[in-house]
Amino acid sequence: MNDNKLKAKDFITVGIFTALLFVVEFACGMLGFIHPYIVASYVVMIPLVGSIPMMLFYTKIEKFGMITIMSVLLAIIMFVTGMGWLGAPLIIAAGVIADLIAKKSNYKSMKAIALSHGVFCLWVCANYFPVIVTSESYRKSLIDGGYSMEYCDNLFRAINSKTIIFLLILCFVFGVIGAYVGKSVVKKHFEKAGIV
Amino acid sequence: MMKISLDPRTKLFMIFAVSFIVMVNAVTPFEWGIRIAVTLIPILLMITEGKYASAFRFSLLYAAALILLKFFISSESTGFISAFLVGYCGIVAQFMPAMITAWYVIRTTKIGEFMSAMQKMHVPDGISISLAVVMRFFPTIKEEYGSICDAMKMRGISFGGGKVTKMIEYRMIPLLFSCVSIGEELSAAAVTRGLGAPVKRSSPYELRMKAADIITIAVFTVFTGLFITVKYIR
Numbered sequence: 001m002n003d004n005k006l007k008a009k010d011f012i013t014v015g016i017f018t019a020l021l022f023v024v025e026f027a028c029g030m031l032g033f034i035h036p037y038i039v040a041s042y043v044v045m046i047p048l049v050g051s052i053p054m055m056l057f058y059t060k061i062e063k064f065g066m067i068t069i070m071s072v073l074l075a076i077i078m079f080v081t082g083m084g085w086l087g088a089p090l091i092i093a094a095g096v097i098a099d100l101i102a103k104k105s106n107y108k109s110m111k112a113i114a115l116s117h118g119v120f121c122l123w124v125c126a127n128y129f130p131v132i133v134t135s136e137s138y139r140k141s142l143i144d145g146g147y148s149m150e151y152c153d154n155l156f157r158a159i160n161s162k163t164i165i166f167l168l169i170l171c172f173v174f175g176v177i178g179a180y181v182g183k184s185v186v187k188k189h190f191e192k193a194g195i196v
Numbered sequence: 197m198m199k200i201s202l203d204p205r206t207k208l209f210m211i212f213a214v215s216f217i218v219m220v221n222a223v224t225p226f227e228w229g230i231r232i233a234v235t236l237i238p239i240l241l242m243i244t245e246g247k248y249a250s251a252f253r254f255s256l257l258y259a260a261a262l263i264l265l266k267f268f269i270s271s272e273s274t275g276f277i278s279a280f281l282v283g284y285c286g287i288v289a290q291f292m293p294a295m296i297t298a299w300y301v302i303r304t305t306k307i308g309e310f311m312s313a314m315q316k317m318h319v320p321d322g323i324s325i326s327l328a329v330v331m332r333f334f335p336t337i338k339e340e341y342g343s344i345c346d347a348m349k350m351r352g353i354s355f356g357g358g359k360v361t362k363m364i365e366y367r368m369i370p371l372l373f374s375c376v377s378i379g380e381e382l383s384a385a386a387v388t389r390g391l392g393a394p395v396k397r398s399s400p401y402e403l404r405m406k407a408a409d410i411i412t413i414a415v416f417t418v419f420t421g422l423f424i425t426v427k428y429i430r
Binding site for chain 2: 006008009011012013014015016018019020022023049052053056065069070072073076077079080185189190193
């Protein structure tokens with residue numbers, strides 16, 4: 001296909017998979033309120049679980065721009081659901097870079113897809129940004145807002161400016177691992193059934 | 197009761213205002229007052245649209261969370277149960293206003309209206325179509341998920357044999373299957389209606405800012421302004 005413009009069909013695909021990814025994120029997010037360490041473990045959970053719809057999404061990508069649009073949508077949704085705007089540039093940047101990486105191999109090579117998924121998963125970390133950048137006031141507001149001291153201490157032990165690098169790397173690594181896991185699931189269920 | 201139908205652009209403004217106010221933590225009673233006020237407006241709007249049941253449910257849940265948070269939980273409370281309770285009350289009190297507003301907007305905006313508003317605001321087609329699909333899709337996902345759970349119950353599968361991976365797999369795969377096929381139907385329907393054609397689309401919905409829109413926008417602007425003043429400038 002030489003036609004590089006995105007069509008309505010592609011936009012609809014993007015919309016559907018964004019909705020699915022958000023549902024995954026939301027389901028994992030609900031668990032985070034049990035214990036702050038779970039908040040930190042989003043970087044493992046969301047890439048792994050989210051990789052299944054993402055890998056199916058990657059099989060449908062043929063043109064540049066779909067991952068970028070997805071990241072813009074995610075940024076909008078994150079803003080609307082109250083995660084703040086601090087992470088939005090990071091989300092969109094991750095989306096664009098992921099898109100570029102995958103484009104190099106024309107959205108076909110598994111290696112590039114895995115790498116691109118790893119980069120894309122960095123959007124999960126964007127949600128930690130308010131915690132780090134405004135850690136002092138955020139902490140105060142959490143305590144004033146009714147969270148227990150214990151929760152806050154744990155939260156800030158798990159997420160601070162030192163651990164964020166580690167979290168980012170972890171996020172990327174599990175994004176790549178998740179890509180292979182997701183791919184095998186997609187293969188098992190969808191390619192055999194002839195959906196893809 | 198009289199039906200107030202707002203312009204989609206007003207609704208978008210409402211979402212942004214509410215999520216801004218919700219995002220910044222409220223500390224003083226006055227700030228909480230503003231927060232509660234902006235939560236009440238969508239609930240009232242919901243009642244005017246005749247969605248009594250959900251308005252009632254939302255307000256009950258929100259009130260319960262607020263009362264629990266106010267009277268029974270302090271920063272000294274520790275332990276698992278209270279952490280759990282704090283967590284859930286926190287999430288409800290924090291995100292409920294935004295969720296109520298979003299729910300109201302999604303339920304009362306027709307996709308046609310939404311698209312027409314987006315076109316008027318010169319949002320690129322890619323963003324507006326995808327966003328419209330996302331909006332439309334949440335109820336669908338919920339419905340499909342419900343049917344999957346029913347089907348699993350009928351066959352006596354409840355937790356996938358206790359394995360986490362199986363639990364995810366059993367729910368996720370059928371959901372993906374149905375979503376993909378719905379998506380294909382959706383794009384076929386969209387193409388039939390001329391979406392993606394290289395011409396400017398016309399819409400049966402005439403969008404005009406009415407008095408109700410202007411009042412709503414004014415109210416939210418005032419609330420947001422007040423909130424910022426109290427929080428940062430004072």
